[in-house]
Amino acid sequence: MLDIKLIRENPELVIEKLKLRGENTENIDKIKSLDEQRRSLLTKVESLKKIRNEASAEIGKLKAKRIDTTEKVEEMKKISDEIKSLDDEIKKLEEQIQDLLYYIPALPSDSCPIGNSPEDNVVIKVCGEEKQFDFKVKDHIELGELHDIIDFERGTKITGRGFPLYKGKGAILERALINFMLDTHIINGYEEVLTPVLVNRKSMEAAEKVPKFEYDMYRIEEDDLFAIPTAEVPIINIHRDEIFNEEELPKKYCGFTNCFRREAGSYGKETKGFLRVHQFNKVELINFCLPENSYREMENMLLNACRILDELKMYYRIVELCTADLGFAASKCYDLEVWSYAEKKWLEVSSISNCTDFQARRGMIRIKRGGGTGKQKIEFAHILNGSGLATSRLMVGLLEANQTSNGNIIIPEVLQKYTGFDVI
RNA sequence: GGAGAGGUGGCUGAGUGGUUGAAAGCGGCGGUCUCGAAAACCGUUAUACAGGUAACUGUAUCGGGAGUUCGAAUCUCCCCCUCUCCGCCA
Structure with missing residues (x-):
């Protein structure tokens, strides 16, 4: 499996090397764009998880002091649902990326003779x-x-x-x-x-x-x-x-x-x-x-x-x-x-x-x-x-x-x- | 194939809903002491992903997956694996 970071950071190089193998390279751009989507959702969901984690800790403390937390809990329900749907989306993207990535071969070394057959x-x-x-x-x-x-x-x-x-x-x-x-x-x-x-x-x-x-x-x-x-x-x-x-x-x-x-x-x-x-x-x-x-x-x-x-x-x-x-x-x-x-x-x-x-x-x-x-x-x-x-x-x-x-x-x-x- | 037990960090092992990424011990690494070493003591000690030039920050991870919940190592379901006994057997 290729390093997704290489595709992210230097797709031109990856495409150039794959072409030397006579490989179809259109999936590289596809992977790159799926990866961008994935990361933007990831940033979003991680910040939501941060909010949730902090709130959960707070609810725990309030409950220990027997203070009412109903409002807080209701609020967190919404955030939890949002997290769930974002996680699902991310998972789907990851599966798509992997399915494509698993069929991309290794890049040839610079020392390999270049050829077509x-x-x-x-x-x-x-x-x-x-x-x-x-x-x-x-x-x-x-x-x-x-x-x-x-x-x-x-x-x-x-x-x-x-x-x-x-x-x-x-x-x-x-x-x-x-x-x-x-x-x-x-x-x-x-x-x-x-x-x-x-x-x-x-x-x-x-x-x-x-x-x-x-x-x-x-x-x-x-x-x-x-x-x-x-x-x-x-x-x-x-x-x-x-x-x-x-x-x-x-x-x-x-x-x-x-x-x-x-x-x-x-x-x-x-x-x-x-x-x-x-x-x-x-x-x-x-x-x-x-x-x-x-x-x-x-x-x-x-x-x-x-x-x-x-x-x-x-x-x-x-x-x-x-x-x-x-x-x-x-x-x-x-x-x-x-x-x-x-x-x-x-x-x-x-x-x-x-x-x-x-x-x-x-x-x-x-x-x-x-x-x-x-x-x-x-x-x-x-x-x-x-x-x-x-x-x-x-x-x-x-x-x-x-x-x-x-x-x-x-x-x-x-x-x-x-x-x-x-x-x- | 039948019956039972169990899977927590490099290892041993605690933890059965709320600062638990996780006690304690061992091991590893760094240091103090020493001529040097041992012992003792002090400190440190997971990985992945995302953001950031960086320092760092965040998220995830307690066999795997799904679920309940504001919150799961901890509760529920499914799967996998290991061990013990029985059966079978090179």
Whole structure:
């Protein structure tokens, strides 16, 4: 959620930044005028409440002295009614403001490349070495079937399309990847958490997934719970409605969860195998930090995620998203993409975002600074999230890149101690 | 799912209609004392919103919402959560 004060004080800036995202900005003026109405009513009702409070105290004293207060009470009845109707009006205005505000995305950082579509994203760096194959490469579905390690058909039988079933060495490889990633992140200073995968509405709101993306999520209506689309949601909510002391930051968490996405509206796109699924596995990185450090921390997080791909000896690239391609809550974002030798395209395996105070404001995640100096200040934390990494698409790249001419798959060296075997 | 108990400031805990934003204690912070520390003592210690350049002022907040009242932490209704016992169960 954006700061209403920013819209109030500098609407031109807000509009200018939103336009860079290709966002419709007409609601900004609407919010501004609703906010003006709200504040003028607020001033009015607060002064009436002051009168009421003073009168009530007086009535109390008079009654104690057994002096008649009928006249005073009658007068206050009128004022009380007036207060009630003003309060109702204010409440309605606040609801209108919020309904609009909840759909306004974060403002892009000045450092974001400006663009109109994903084509304007900027490739920062290509890493690792591209392999040369002197045979026709198999795609991950063929490789999965060949070794009976991924069974898409039975996954479909159990649940539906997009719910893959891993078997045998496939399941072990998946588990090995997760363990390898978590262990690596722990070394880099992240605390591991294992969170709930169903969360309540408040948690979704704090992560800025609801109301805007409510219908992209699997929901359990009876209990008003949501299946998480990413571990970002429960991990951020660890500190919802809390205030950090500034010395506690940066606070870094990593966590593995299953992730669930309806991907409504994307049918027909990348329906093959692992490229777009409804349930996948992901290790997530979260960093709560001081506002002035968030962009520096973001570079660190990028390195932490890259390290996984480096150690797996993957061929990948770092892409910086342009203003038009940023996620709803993000001010700046890097994607990591691994090369698919069979699909002949780059696959997104990680997205590292600086959401600055956008989620912290909604989730009331704050920092207390200057403790003991007498000049205490409370401000919103900055929150970064990054995948480190998502395994299903990584699995695609990994299987393809490590295949041999007879269809075997060589396990990368760093994973061998986790799998217990070196070839599939 | 059934029965009961309870939700008050960072924590413990008083308060059942009228200076109660809220006693007291603990903790935190600042100070006095000390070579330093502890102890003791003194002071201070919530958040949000609105107005104001500011000092500051006002309003709101005792799980959430609605209601009664001139006035609600306190009374009424609905909801949520936690705990205990029973049932079920990985």
